Amino acid sequence: MDLTTTYMGLQLRNPLVASASPLSQTVDGVRRLADAGVGAVVLYSLFEEQLLREAAENARLADAGAESFAESLSYFPEVAEDEPGPRRYLSLLQRSAATVAIPVIGSLNGITPGGWTDYARAMEDAGAAAVELNISYLPGGPSISGRDVEQRHVDVLVRVKEAVSVPVAVKLGPHFSSTGEMARRLDEAGADGLVLFNRFLQPDIDPETLAIVPAIGLSTPAEARLPRTWIALLYGRVRASLAATTGVEAAGDVAKYLLAGADVVMTASALLRHGPEHARALVDGLSDWMRQKGFASLDELRGMLSVPPDGDESAHERAGYVSALREANAGTYGPW
Numbered sequence: 001m002d003l004t005t006t007y008m009g010l011q012l013r014n015p016l017v018a019s020a021s022p023l024s025q026t027v028d029g030v031r032r033l034a035d036a037g038v039g040a041v042v043l044y045s046l047f048e049e050q051l052l053r054e055a056a057e058n059a060r061l062a063d064a065g066a067e068s069f070a071e072s073l074s075y076f077p078e079v080a081e082d083e084p085g086p087r088r089y090l091s092l093l094q095r096s097a098a099t100v101a102i103p104v105i106g107s108l109n110g111i112t113p114g115g116w117t118d119y120a121r122a123m124e125d126a127g128a129a130a131v132e133l134n135i136s137y138l139p140g141g142p143s144i145s146g147r148d149v150e151q152r153h154v155d156v157l158v159r160v161k162e163a164v165s166v167p168v169a170v171k172l173g174p175h176f177s178s179t180g181e182m183a184r185r186l187d188e189a190g191a192d193g194l195v196l197f198n199r200f201l202q203p204d205i206d207p208e209t210l211a212i213v214p215a216i217g218l219s220t221p222a223e224a225r226l227p228r229t230w231i232a233l234l235y236g237r238v239r240a241s242l243a244a245t246t247g248v249e250a251a252g253d254v255a256k257y258l259l260a261g262a263d264v265v266m267t268a269s270a271l272l273r274h275g276p277e278h279a280r281a282l283v284d285g286l287s288d289w290m291r292q293k294g295f296a297s298l299d300e301l302r303g304m305l306s307v308p309p310d311g312d313e314s315a316h317e318r319a320g321y322v323s324a325l326r327e328a329n330a331g332t333y334g335p336w
Contacts, residue, residue, distance in 0.1 A: 001287045002297035005039070007264045008130055008167035008192040008241045010103050012039035014283050015258060015298060019195075019245050019266035020044045020107045020134070023276055027095050033271070034100035036279035039264065041104050043096070045134050046089045046119065048110030086119060090126045097127030105169075108160075109134040116156055117163035130167040130192070133160060136200060146177050153182070154189050161190045169193030169243065173200055174226055180233060187238040194234070195243040195266065196227040218269035223247040228260045235261025235306035249273075251285025261303035 003014035017040045018024065018033045024043045033041050097104045106123035108131060110116055120131050135153050153170065160168055168190070174197045176182045183194055204213045224247025231242050241264070244257035248267035257265045271278055295301045 001290060003283070003287065005263055005298050006241070007040065007243065008169060010040065010129055010167065012103065012264065014039040014286075015262070015264045016254065016279055016283055016286075017042065017243065017264045017266045018271060018276075018279065019268045020132070021268035021272060023268070023271055024096075025092070027092065027099055029276070030092075030096040030104065031099055032276040033279065034102050036276045037283045038102065038279045040102050040129070041096070041100070042107050042132055042266070043089070043093055043104060045107040045109035046086060048108075048116075086122070090122055093123060093128055094126040097129070103129035105130045105132055107132045107134050107171075109136055110156070117159050120160045120168075121163045124164045124166050128166060130169060131160065131164060132169045132171055132193075132195065133157060134171045134198065136198070150176065150182055150185065154185055157186055157189050157191055167192035169195055169241075171195040171198045171245075173198040174230070179230055180237075183230075183234055183238055183240075187240045191240045193241040193243055193263075194238065195245055196230050196234075197246055199223075199246060218272060219246045219248075220269075221247045221249050221253055224253060224256070228257055231257065231262050232260040232306040235303045236309040248282070251282050251289055254282055254286050255289050255301075258298060258302050259305040261306040263302070 005012050005015045007015075007017070014037065016038050018038045020042045021044060023029045023033060024041055030041050030043070093104065093106055104127065106120075106126075106128035108116060108120060108123070116133070123131055133156060135156055153172075157168065157170055170186050170191050170193070172179075172182065172186075172194060186194060199216070199219060204215060205211075206213045224244075227244055227246050231244055234242060242262050243264045243266055244260070244262040245266035245268075247269075248254060248257070248265055249270045254265045267279075267282070270282070274281075290296075290301070293301075
């Protein structure tokens, strides 16, 4: 059974990728994921706020006359699990890439074009096989236009692409007025991969403590329908590799994404729920499903259920909606 796939030009042993999560915060965690059988690992995200805090701390030390620390500030120690911020991250990346035989992808999470390039280049120097841009920007002001938001994504991508030679992926959220056009613009700007979709923090309110409660919930298979729809629409229409993320719990969820047209399928929630070893169950389950269906390789099934490139995307979606309504009215789904 041939499970090999290509993602952004990287040759992977299978399409399952461990996406950014606390599981990749140590070298041992990365090793466990690799031993469990994933095709690649995306390290947990390095946040721009961490970069700013470290820059402020470095400036404070310099102002205090701490010239003796200059060399240590640029040195990546052999063991740096307890160090904060970028130095720990780059040390982890360097050691992880040297430890496992699968690609290790760095992840940058920020909001502004400035400051991305230096750390993207540092990730490349530390051994990252690629860089994933996790552009977490939710415009809160009513004066910010949708076009400005879109341009910010393009600007970040262009700057990073100019700074590194490794492949660069953009992890997109679904909240664009025209997701297809946004994907096309990033594709034309040089994105090597598009990761669909990002799940943003959605804080809640605790009425007892009268406080805002930040929390990130693990995804469920039902949430996979939106990214799967867009992957099926984008397959064959963009040059960039398509990575699916969100809602992967079982091998069937991996198969669905591949049938829609994904090059790789990323998961974090299932691995957090069941442990890194669950990756083996997903990979083995995919192999069993392919064997039952008579597929010998991923190329035979990838994109089989995508929207044809010469098809009418809107008509396709409306036809599915009308069909679902017809079945609901006929009682297929129970009382309406």
